[in-house]
C-alpha cells in the first residue's frame with residue numbers, strides 16, 4: 712500500500728482553482744521531487760496535503776496509508792506523521808525555539824536532538840523567538856530541524872535549499888538521506904540541481920505546470936532536460952521521447 716496517494720486532487724485558494732487533477736503515489740522510503748515554474752501550485756499542493764485551511768480541496772482525494780484524510784484537520788495529519796517544512800515559515804513572537812523543540816522531543820522522543828541541532832547549525836537560535844529576525848538560510852535549517860523532531864512518516868520539504876549556503880546544502884542532503892533510510896517518504900520541492908545532485912537516490916520527478924502534473928519520470932530523464940531547456944520547452948522535449 713502506498714504511503715501517500717493523491718487521486719485527482721484539485722486545490723482551491725479563495726475559490727480559485729490552483730491545482731487541478733493531481734494524482735501521484737509515493738511509498739515509504741521514496742524521495743519524490745516536485746519542480747515547476749513559480750506560481751505553478753507546488754506550495755499549494757503541499758499545503759493541501761498538510762491540510763492547511765488556505766488550501767481547500769475542491770476535488771479528488773488524499774489517502775495516507777490507505778486512510779482517506781481529505782477532510783482530516785491538519786493537527787490530526789501531523790499526529791499521523793505528516794510534516795511540512797514551509798517555504799516561508801511565519802514568525803511566532805514569544806515562542807522560543809528551545810521550548811518548541813523540547814516539547815516535540817518529549818512527545819516524539821529524540822535520541823540525537825543535540826547532535827541534530829549542532830549539525831543543522833540551529834544551536835545559536837535556541838533562545839530566540841521562532842523565526843523572528845532569522846535570516847533566510849536560518850529559517851530553512853530551523854524548519855528542517857523541527858520536521859526532523861517530528862520523526863515523520865511523510866516529510867514535505869518546500870525549497871529547503873533556497874537561499875542556503877553551500878555547506879548547509881550538503882547537510883540538508885544528508886538529512887534527506889537519513890529520512891529516506893529510516894523509511895520516511897520525502898516530497899522535495901526545489902528549483903535547483905544543487906540539492907538533487909547530492910542525493911544518492913530520487914525515485915520520481917513530477918513537473919507541475921499551471922497546476923497540473925504535466926510529466927512524471929525518473930530523475931535521469933527529467934532533470935537534465937529541465938535544467939537545460941526549462942519547463943515548457945523541456946516538456947516538449949520529454950514528450951517527444953528524447
Ligand SMILES: Nc1ncnc2c1ncn2[C@@H]1O[C@H](COP(=O)(O)OP(=O)(O)OP(=O)(O)O)[C@@H](O)[C@H]1O
Nearest residue numbers: 724725727729748749750751752753754755756798
Ligand atoms: N488568495 C489567492 N488568490 C489568488 N491567487 C492565489 C492566492 N493564493 C495563491 N495564489 C496563486 O496561486 C498560485 C500558486 O502559488 P504557489 O505558492 O502554490 O506556487 P509555487 O509553485 O509554490 O511557486 P514558487 O515556485 O514561486 O514557490 C500563484 O499564482 C499564486 O499567486
Ligand SMILES: [Mg+2]
Nearest residue numbers: 753754755798
Ligand atoms: Mg512555493
